[in-house]
Amino acid sequence: MNRRQFLALAALSGLASACGSSAESDPAAFRTRLQVPPLLEPKVDKDGTRRFALTMQRGRSEILAGKPVETWGFNGPYLGPTIRAARGDRVRMTVTNRLDEASTVHWHGMRLPAKMDGGPHQTIEPGATWNPHWTIDQPAATSWYHPHPHGQTAKHVYRGLAGMFIIDDGTTAELPARYGIDDIPLILQDKKLTEDGLPIGDPLKGTFGILGDHMLVNGTHAPFLNVRTERVRFRILNGSNARMYHLTFADRRTFHVVGNDAGLLPAPVQVDQVSLTPGERVEVVVTFTAGEQVLLRTISGSDDIDEGDFDLLKIVAEPRLAASPRLPSRLADPAPIVIPPNAKVRRFRLNGHDAINGKEMDMARIDEVVPAGATEIWEIENTVYAHNFHIHEVAFQVLDVDGEKPPAYASGHKDTVYVPPKSTVRLAVRFGHFTDPATPYMYHCHILRHEDSGMMGQFVIVPPGTENQVPRMITAHHM
Known part of the structure; x- marks a missing residue:
């Protein structure tokens, strides 16, 4: 990854903290x-x-x-x-x-x-x-x-x-797959905690909404995990309202990304850091040595919001580790999202924190009509501060961010993508075959304060050739 790509991915790290450095910097504090x-x-x-x-x-x-x-x-x-x-x-x-x-x-x-x-x-x-x-x-x-x-x-x-x-789907036999043993989910969240409990306040207040100063993993504060195998697969979800995580280990060890939001990569990608915005997922495989301890942490980047480094999880390897299979050189064979010569290009402009293309979300308005099975180019232009973008139902690949390719670890099939401040992200989007002209799917910023404020739109998928027959207003909400 070149410097520009790193800074683009790091820009949302201003969401990483409203309060500075981690209070749990001492590994001994991880006792739960x-x-x-x-x-x-x-x-x-x-x-x-x-x-x-x-x-x-x-x-x-x-x-x-x-x-x-x-x-x-x-x-x-x-x-x-x-x-x-x-x-x-x-x-x-x-x-x-x-x-x-x-x-x-x-x-x-x-x-x-x-x-x-x-x-x-x-x-x-x-x-x-x-x-x-x-x-x-x-x-x-x-x-x-x-x-x-x-x-x-x-x-x-x-x-x-x-x-x-x-x-x-039966394609992951060579990857760690024993849930809770060598296949571990990690749901990352941040909370504001006071003596009075878990205050919500106004979730629509401020530029990004709720930003917490206490880190949770699977709902556990300052946790530790004992591992018993040489290799462990972590399925990591950014379940926060607004925070971006730049995940790395305290010793800067390398590890392998094996999957993005929507599936496995063709081959493992070696990294020493990955970045996740709200709603994104990544699957990684990490190798451990018997008896060692290491901290998983998120580090700050650069933006116009306070930054912070936080330790998330202490990992303790048992004195003896069970052998794990070697990481396979090939993982999956995802069908590439090939853009046809006549692909439709749709353009979306993210305005402030409450509108797309100058319009706030309207439950009764259909913004886009898409033919079933289409492959399209969606251009997401961000006019201000950090956003990301999630599309329901689809899988997409990131073509470029301001003309530059995404890092290899983020090149797979996804459904949520970071859109850096004052940048344009182009996506190759493949739609499914479920048709319903009256019931919409959503596309929106997954910074939840922005979504709730109106930065969301609706699209329907219809039989090809019927796009012009679809009413742009719906009269009832559908269960």
Whole structure:
């Protein structure tokens, strides 16, 4: 990566802290065992459909020892269980809302019909249950689920409603794959904590909204993890509202990126640092030596907001480690997203923190109409400070950032991308084949304060040739 690319990726690190350096810089402070979210066991119907049950509920959690605070979670007080399914599985979700306000559950990174997507149109009222269902048909990937209520996403995610959704497809046999042993999820979040608990304040206040000074991994503050194998695969999710993480190890060891948001890379990429904006995921494989200890941390970059370095997780290798297979030289064979000669180019301008192309989000307005199966170029122009951009349903590859190629580790299939200040990012976007002219998908900034303030638009996917027949206004919200 050249200096310009690094600075572009680092620019959002102003989101990294509002309070300066980590209070947990002493490795001895990491005394709480890392909580690994349990796998959610499905019930299997006679026809093979796998049924997963989630309940959104209030609870209390000791984020800081001896100081319980009110939190929200799925099937528990904070965060949610990990869902794991395979390509070809028929899945049916039972999502029950036990909160006292309406919410939704969006399957971030999932290729599925718009009515099952869980965006702001699929509202679940208090006491109600939603039952989306679909057949999983996409490559192995680390996805996640979280609320997506219009204007309230920042608050609901910040309180703890999030979980991982892992997809298998049989291509990863040579990678570590024993969940909780050598295949570990890491959900990264930051919180503001006071003596009074977990204050929300106004999640739409300030340029970026909520920025915390306490780091959590899987809901655990100052955690440690014992590893028992030579190599460990970490599935890392930036589950924060606004923070960007520049992840590295205290000893600057190298490790390998094996997957982006939407699937595995063709081959491992060796790095000593990776950057993640909110909503992005990365899969990495790290090699350890028996008896060693090392800190995973995030380091600051440069921007016009306060910076900070934070230690996230202490990793302790057992005195004897089980042997791990060598990292394969080839991982997957993702179909390249080839741009046809006549590809449509759509342009999106991110204005301030509350508009795209000069328009705030309108639940009744269809902004774009896309033919099923299309491959298009989307140009995302950022006119001001840091943003990122997430598109529901699709997979895309980053063509360039201000004319320069992305770093090799970020060259795979993705669904969320960082858009540095005053830059333009071009994407090769491949759309699916689920058509519904009346039910939209979303595209938006995944800095949740910006999303909730109106930096979001809607598109529908329709049969090719019918684009001009689609009304640009919808009269009812769809469940």
